[in-house]
Amino acid sequence: MTQLPAQTERKLGLVIDLDTCVGCHACVISCKGWNTENYGEPLSDKDAYGANPSGTFLNRVHAFEVKPDTGPAQTIHFPKSCLHCEDAPCVTVCPTGASYKRTEDGIVLVNEKDCIGCGLCAWSCPYGARELDQVAGVMKKCTLCVDRIYNENLPEEDREPTCVRTCPANARHFGDFADPDSNVSKLTRERGGMDLMPEQGTKPVNKYLPPRPKDTMEEIDILAPLLAPVASEPKGFLGWLDKALEKL
Amino acid sequence: MHPAPSVILFTVLSGLGFGLLAFLGMGLPDVSGGVAFVFFFLGFALAVGGLISSTFHLGNPKNAMKAFSQWRTSWLSREGCVSVAALILMGIYAAGVIFFDVKLAQIGWIAAALCIGTVFTTSMIYGQLATIPRWNHPLTSAYFLSLSVAGGALLAGQVKAAGVLLLIAGGVQIVTWMSGDKRFAERGHTIETATGLGDIGKVRMFEPPHTGTNYLLHEMVYVVGRKHAQKLRMIALGLMVVLPAALLLIFHAGHMLALVAVLSHLAGVMVSRWLFFAEAEHVVGLYYDKR
Ligand code: SF4
Ligand code: SF4
Numbered sequence: 001m002t003q004l005p006a007q008t009e010r011k012l013g014l015v016i017d018l019d020t021c022v023g024c025h026a027c028v029i030s031c032k033g034w035n036t037e038n039y040g041e042p043l044s045d046k047d048a049y050g051a052n053p054s055g056t057f058l059n060r061v062h063a064f065e066v067k068p069d070t071g072p073a074q075t076i077h078f079p080k081s082c083l084h085c086e087d088a089p090c091v092t093v094c095p096t097g098a099s100y101k102r103t104e105d106g107i108v109l110v111n112e113k114d115c116i117g118c119g120l121c122a123w124s125c126p127y128g129a130r131e132l133d134q135v136a137g138v139m140k141k142c143t144l145c146v147d148r149i150y151n152e153n154l155p156e157e158d159r160e161p162t163c164v165r166t167c168p169a170n171a172r173h174f175g176d177f178a179d180p181d182s183n184v185s186k187l188t189r190e191r192g193g194m195d196l197m198p199e200q201g202t203k204p205v206n207k208y209l210p211p212r213p214k215d216t217m218e219e220i221d222i223l224a225p226l227l228a229p230v231a232s233e234p235k236g237f238l239g240w241l242d243k244a245l246e247k248l
Numbered sequence: 249m250h251p252a253p254s255v256i257l258f259t260v261l262s263g264l265g266f267g268l269l270a271f272l273g274m275g276l277p278d279v280s281g282g283v284a285f286v287f288f289f290l291g292f293a294l295a296v297g298g299l300i301s302s303t304f305h306l307g308n309p310k311n312a313m314k315a316f317s318q319w320r321t322s323w324l325s326r327e328g329c330v331s332v333a334a335l336i337l338m339g340i341y342a343a344g345v346i347f348f349d350v351k352l353a354q355i356g357w358i359a360a361a362l363c364i365g366t367v368f369t370t371s372m373i374y375g376q377l378a379t380i381p382r383w384n385h386p387l388t389s390a391y392f393l394s395l396s397v398a399g400g401a402l403l404a405g406q407v408k409a410a411g412v413l414l415l416i417a418g419g420v421q422i423v424t425w426m427s428g429d430k431r432f433a434e435r436g437h438t439i440e441t442a443t444g445l446g447d448i449g450k451v452r453m454f455e456p457p458h459t460g461t462n463y464l465l466h467e468m469v470y471v472v473g474r475k476h477a478q479k480l481r482m483i484a485l486g487l488m489v490v491l492p493a494a495l496l497l498i499f500h501a502g503h504m505l506a507l508v509a510v511l512s513h514l515a516g517v518m519v520s521r522w523l524f525f526a527e528a529e530h531v532v533g534l535y536y537d538k539r
Pocket of ligand 2: 023037093094095097098110115116117118119120122138139142191
């Protein structure tokens with residue numbers, strides 16, 4: 001059913017820390033792996049070993065450069081996947097009811113059995129979070145690893161999205177935004193978590209933590225005065241050489 | 249946006265077909281028997297042919313029946329429902345006119361309204377998308393509707409009306425282009441709002457997330473061929489509006505000239521529709537620093 005729930009019991013989603021992401025793409029690979037081996041159609045590749053490889057991914061890491069008015073430019077690695085929006089336009093445009101948002105936890109999913117592969121949902125997503133699989137012909141998107149987070153066959157510590165589990169820099173956090181005391185709610189509050197393209201009105205659940213301001217090193221070198229160069233002009237032989245060379 | 253030939257063909261042909269059927273439903277021209285058969289055949293062929301070609305764009309067409317189910321929220325689903333209703337009612341009206349020489353005028357009028365409604369739902373599939381500012385405006389509906397009605401009048405042989413309606417469609421087209429050119433900037437979508445990094449400073453792409461292409465770039469970040477846009481606009485306008493309108497209004501075209509007017513109009517609408525897609529910029533391009 002493509003009518004959006006007025007409210008969901010829980011709001012599961014991710015916090016992505018742009019300060020700590022090192023751009024290693026480990027989350028991209030683990031996502032591709034898990035979602036090829038599990039839920040729904042595998043994420044296909046075309047011409048994987050040829051000259052023009054391309055494939056379906058549910059998570060991609062961009063990299064941007066930001067140049068402040070003063071000071072050096074910063075590089076920011078920028079993972080991007082479905083933000084499980086509260087006002088998800090991708091759900092309401094779907095003609096078949098294949099796209100839906102779950103009332104219990106707010107996860108946005110595609111029922112691949114119903115999808116006709118019209119691609120309209122991908123057109124309606126501002127964030128490029130949906131890709132039509134070129135082999136299966138159905139729409140693929142992040143499932144928030146719905147087949148991990150509730151999976152009692154997995155050890156407790158693995159019951160989170162595979163990107164979160166994999167991230168070596170701890171730049172990805174998973175939790176319930178409806179609970180003000182959850183880790184993700186706290187992080188969002190403390191670090192000023194933000195929405196991407198808020199002017200699109202999609203109300204994303206996932207939040208991005210902006211890079212922390214760069215600090216500047218203060219001069220606190222107590223030995224510096226003692227080590228200052230005593231003679232600024234060379235003397236003796238060196239002084240003579242210096243003058244002689246100058247005259248040449 | 250990628251100008252997929254199947255979608256261009258679909259919107260152009262079905263727009264014309266439903267336009268023609270709408271006039272026939274209103275009894276313009278007032279035909280019966282064999283002549284009516286030819287007119288209705290053309291209308292149905294264009295409308296249905298267009299609808300069929302649109303399924304070539306689907307990745308998984310075997311589920312197409314399910315697309316009628318979500319009319320509460322989805323314009324694409326509404327398009328499916330309204331078009332089928334229009335075709336069924338128009339079929340009943342056509343059968344009456346062709347085979348029994350009876351005019352079920354009320355049914356004809358309702359069917360005509362549904363035909364126009366179909367074109368409106370098609371236009372809303374594009375017009376609803378906030379992610380493509382150029383399309384996200386009532387002018388998109390005005391553009392589709394005015395062209396469909398003008399083309400329908402042309403095919404229905406309504407010489408005077410077609411001439412005037414073509415000029416109106418031309419005007420709508422010009423306004424649509426001019427306001428569309430500004431809308432992306434007006435909406436304020438930038439690489440800074442897309443990344444949320446604008447507070448720090450000026451943002452630019454440092455490295456793309458993948459070296460090859462992908463579905464998103466192929467489908468939504470179509471940048472080739474836009475540099476000829478201005479020339480193509482002139483060609484579109486000339487073929488779609490100026491030449492046929494001149495033939496109809498100044499030369500009072502007979503059958504041969506009318507055929508020229510129809511073919512010219514058709515070619516012009518194709519060019520215009522190609523531009524409609526090729527010039528449309530999707531906000532996801534911001535994440536790739538291209539539009
Ligand atoms: S990020 Fe895109 S795909 Fe995900 S819920 Fe929002 S609009 Fe839909
Ligand atoms: S591609 Fe599939 S999920 Fe997306 S709108 Fe079309 S039918 Fe729905």
